[in-house]
Amino acid sequence: MNLEQARNNMVEQQIRTWEVLDQDVLDLLYVVPREEFVAEKHRALAFSDLQMPIGEGERMWEPKLEARVLQEMQLKRTDRVLEVGTGSGYFTALLAHCAAHVHSVEIKPALAQLGGRNLERHGTQNVTLEAGDAARGWAARAPYDAIVLTGSTPVLPVSFQQQLAPGGRLFAVVGERPVMTARVVTRTAPDAFQVVELFETVIDPLVNAEQRPRFRF
Numbered sequence: 001m002n003l004e005q006a007r008n009n010m011v012e013q014q015i016r017t018w019e020v021l022d023q024d025v026l027d028l029l030y031v032v033p034r035e036e037f038v039a040e041k042h043r044a045l046a047f048s049d050l051q052m053p054i055g056e057g058e059r060m061w062e063p064k065l066e067a068r069v070l071q072e073m074q075l076k077r078t079d080r081v082l083e084v085g086t087g088s089g090y091f092t093a094l095l096a097h098c099a100a101h102v103h104s105v106e107i108k109p110a111l112a113q114l115g116g117r118n119l120e121r122h123g124t125q126n127v128t129l130e131a132g133d134a135a136r137g138w139a140a141r142a143p144y145d146a147i148v149l150t151g152s153t154p155v156l157p158v159s160f161q162q163q164l165a166p167g168g169r170l171f172a173v174v175g176e177r178p179v180m181t182a183r184v185v186t187r188t189a190p191d192a193f194q195v196v197e198l199f200e201t202v203i204d205p206l207v208n209a210e211q212r213p214r215f216r217f
Helices: 003-018 022-031 039-044 063-073 092-097 109-122 157-162
Strands: 052-053 080-084 103-105 127-131 144-149 166-176 179-191 192-200
Touching: 003 022, 003 039, 003 063, 022 063, 022 080, 022 092, 022 192, 039 109, 052 109, 063 144, 063 166, 063 179, 080 092, 092 109, 092 127, 127 192, 157 166, 157 179
Parallel strands: 080 103, 080 144, 103 127, 144 166
Antiparallel strands: 166 179, 179 192
8 A cells, every 4th residue: 555645645635625725734644644543454544534443432533624623723833732532642643743732631541542652652742641531621731722622512511611711712513413513612802702613524422521401391
């Protein structure tokens, strides 16, 4: 398998066609080797347009979603980022290349170890990995300039918005199957937030994600 040709096909055929045109984002996809963050048996599919299984019932985002989120977040080299859900560590590595520091929290111990090994092998230095439940935020390291939820949530907890620094951005996929909406929330003032809905998608929910109230009769 020609990895570089497959990587180039991914960028040109999947990612550019999904409105990802930021050259810095596109260049980064050649810098961080996606194939090194997937299981050996799945390496031939590392650049495919699908959500890749990574164990523990979890899956990586498809490449076009990873790239689109990076573009929408408009990260700066001075940003402190919270990532909810480390997974394989691939998206963590992408964030780390764009920001000053990434705090990544993973609730499943096996995935925390997997992500840690992958990031260490990649030589990523500006990441703090922590084990725990951040489905309603991670106040210990707040405030953050950017927050990314790698799993969906039926209801977006207010605590995430409260943990944003002024000008901070939050990416989340909100809703339940079959309808979920990706959105970016920006803190424009201490008590003011701007919400931009981006596109519809479906991703697996966060463990312990906040649920909608269930009415009983």
